[in-house]
Amino acid sequence: MLTQAPRGTRDMLPQDAYLWHMLEAKMRELAALWGYREIRTPIFEHTELFLRGVGGTTDIVTKEMYTFKDKGDRSITLRPEGTAGAVRAFLEGRLYAEPLPSKVYYLAAPIFRYENPQAGRLREHHQFGMECFGGKEPTVEAELINLLMTLLSSLGLTGLTVHINSIGCKCCRPRYGEALRAYLGDRLNDMCEDCRTRFDKNPLRILDCKQEKCKAIVKDAPSILDSLCDDCKAHFEKLQGLLTAQGIPFAVDPTIVRGLDYYTRTVFEVIMQTGREGLALCGGGRYDNLVEELGGPETPAAGFGLGLERILLELRNRNLTPPAPAAADVYVANIGAESLTDAFVFTQKLRAQGVRSESDLCGRSLKAQFKYADKLGVKYIVLVGGEELERGTVKLRDLSTREETEYPLSEAPALIAGLIGKEA
Ligand SMILES: [Zn+2]
Numbered sequence: 182m183l184t185q186a187p188r189g190t191r192d193m194l195p196q197d198a199y200l201w202h203m204l205e206a207k208m209r210e211l212a213a214l215w216g217y218r219e220i221r222t223p224i225f226e227h228t229e230l231f232l233r234g235v236g237g238t239t240d241i242v243t244k245e246m247y248t249f250k251d252k253g254d255r256s257i258t259l260r261p262e263g264t265a266g267a268v269r270a271f272l273e274g275r276l277y278a279e280p281l282p283s284k285v286y287y288l289a290a291p292i293f294r295y296e297n298p299q300a301g302r303l304r305e306h307h308q309f310g311m312e313c314f315g316g317k318e319p320t321v322e323a324e325l326i327n328l329l330m331t332l333l334s335s336l337g338l339t340g341l342t343v344h345i346n347s348i349g350c351k352c353c354r355p356r357y358g359e360a361l362r363a364y365l366g367d368r369l370n371d372m373c374e375d376c377r378t379r380f381d382k383n384p385l386r387i388l389d390c391k392q393e394k395c396k397a398i399v400k401d402a403p404s405i406l407d408s409l410c411d412d413c414k415a416h417f418e419k420l421q422g423l424l425t426a427q428g429i430p431f432a433v434d435p436t437i438v439r440g441l442d443y444y445t446r447t448v449f450e451v452i453m454q455t456g457r458e459g460l461a462l463c464g465g466g467r468y469d470n471l472v473e474e475l476g477g478p479e480t481p482a483a484g485f486g487l488g489l490e491r492i493l494l495e496l497r498n499r500n501l502t503p504p505a506p507a508a509a510d511v512y513v514a515n516i517g518a519e520s521l522t523d524a525f526v527f528t529q530k531l532r533a534q535g536v537r538s539e540s541d542l543c544g545r546s547l548k549a550q551f552k553y554a555d556k557l558g559v560k561y562i563v564l565v566g567g568e569e570l571e572r573g574t575v576k577l578r579d580l581s582t583r584e585e586t587e588y589p590l591s592e593a594p595a596l597i598a599g600l601i602g603k604e605a
């Protein structure tokens with residue numbers, strides 16, 4: 182138990198840190214280009230926020246939340262998604278009083294859901310998400326989708342298509358609910374228990390059921406696209422025009438509803454073709470009523486969330502991860518106990534010049550130091566000690582050419598920094 186992490190969690194080990202940094206750097210870079218600024222919100226919030234924000238009939242709220250009482254008897258929940266907290270911060274931080282739209286992103290935010298752990302689906306995972314508050318035009322969704330596609334394809338992923346749908350608004354969705362209920366009415370007995378509950382509370386969620394028997398029934402259900410009001414229809418058509426104009430491959434898919442109650446109009450998923458199967462990498466959508474429902478001014482909004490572990494898994498499966506960089510550029514070897522201090526001091530001088538360097542911390546023999554330096558993958562070894570040290574010099578060995586050069590001790594750090602700089 183003691184040496185086993187809780188089910189559904191995973192450590193980020195130091196040998197993988199460079200991959201996270203690579204992903205995060207890419208996300209930061211694109212977010213800045215698209216004009217999104219970073220926001221960081223707490224890992225836990227008042228449970229009420231998610232009950233109201235995410236929706237009481239969703240799987241997330243009914244089955245998957247980590248909720249507990251704190252010592253002050255308040256009900257606290259570890260955030261099960263990123264949007265509700267961002268909306269709360271938008272309101273509490275009075276971002277709505279600034280010029281709109283307010284465009285924010287969060288990087289590697291921990292997300293907690295009590296799910297059955299499976300490949301790429303953890304109970305704690307990390308999300309990159311973006312939210313745009315205050316933009317009602319479909320250009321908002323189009324730029325979010327554009328950024329997502331740019332990000333994923335820049336990582337080397339191919340076969341990407343955006344699947345889009347419109348789930349309507351306050352005016353037209355109830356009308357669709359009725360049409361759906363009318364269709365499902367006498368078929369309900371053949372559906373799963375969850376769907377029978379959803380039938381009364383939120384029939385749209387039935388379209389999202391993963392049970393085969395339900396899927397078979399849903400296949401022939403009326404399409405929500407036939408029930409859209411004129412405004413929703415125009416919005417959806419405009420979005421498609423924008424995607425076409427940007428050359429983004431997309432497909433209209435009326436079965437996408439996303440497992441969250443707050444969406445209005447546009448919902449989307451980025452699907453990657455893997456053999457015959459399509460794999461949903463991430464998704465998002467528009468949520469025009471959420472800010473108001475949480476007590477704020479009427480504010481149209483849209484966003485998406487992308488699981489980092491999921492993306493890393495796909496990159497690994499396709500051998501798209503870059504090789505790990507060397508842990509240091511230079512190893513400073515001492516040739517015995519008497520030159521240990523000089524080697525150690527020399528290492529600090531290299532670091533002061535911005536050279537990533539290592540020296541012995543384990544009391545190794547010279548031979549063992551060479552072996553260790555080799556494992557680190559350094560380009561150079563500096564030998565400190567012996568006659569050279571008495572002469573006031575050090576020896577630099579270039580491991581790729583095996584050439585050795587002697588440098589005066591005082592000038593060596595700057596000269597080595599110059600060598601490394603030239604290669605970088
Ligand atoms: Zn509508």
Ligand SMILES: [Zn+2]
Pocket residue numbers: 372373374375376390391392395
């Ligand atoms: Zn079902």
